[in-house]
Structures are given as C-alpha cells and as structure tokens.
Amino acid sequence: MTKSSTQNDLIRYIYQEMTEYENEQFVHAMQKNPVLMQEYIDMLGTIDHLDRLILNPSEKIVRAIKRKAQSKGLEKV
Numbered sequence: 001m002t003k004s005s006t007q008n009d010l011i012r013y014i015y016q017e018m019t020e021y022e023n024e025q026f027v028h029a030m031q032k033n034p035v036l037m038q039e040y041i042d043m044l045g046t047i048d049h050l051d052r053l054i055l056n057p058s059e060k061i062v063r064a065i066k067r068k069a070q071s072k073g074l075e076k077v
Contacts, residue, residue, distance in 0.1 A: 010036075010043050 012018050013026050030037045057065075 007039070007043075010040055013040070014043060014047065 009018075009026060013023065016023075018026060030040055
C-alpha cells in the first residue's frame, strides 16, 4: 500500500526534515502526482510571501508592554 502525502509531508520536505529515503519517496510522489506538485509550488509561494512580511507592533502595544515592564521593575528589558 502506498502512503498518501499530507501537508505535513510538504512542510517536512520544504524544511528538509525528512530522511534521505523519505525525501526520495516524496520527490517520486510529486513527479507522479501533479496535484501534489501544485500544492508544493503553492506552499513555496505562501512561504515566500510570509518571509517578505514586515510586521511591527503598533505604538499602543509598545507603550503597553513598556508600562507593564516598568510596573514589574523590568525597565531594562
């Protein structure tokens, strides 16, 4: 019986968390399954978009964190 691939497998493949054998099997599965290959390409695009995001907390949040740190005696944090 052939194991079906999951999104978890895609993530493990992308982040190189598979054994060499698993990696070979997954590449073979993607070559045989165009839907899986498209999911892989889509996930790479999503990761690229997330990597490009620049997230900054609002000034309101920064002030709240600083107030909380001061109230706990953690001003130097």
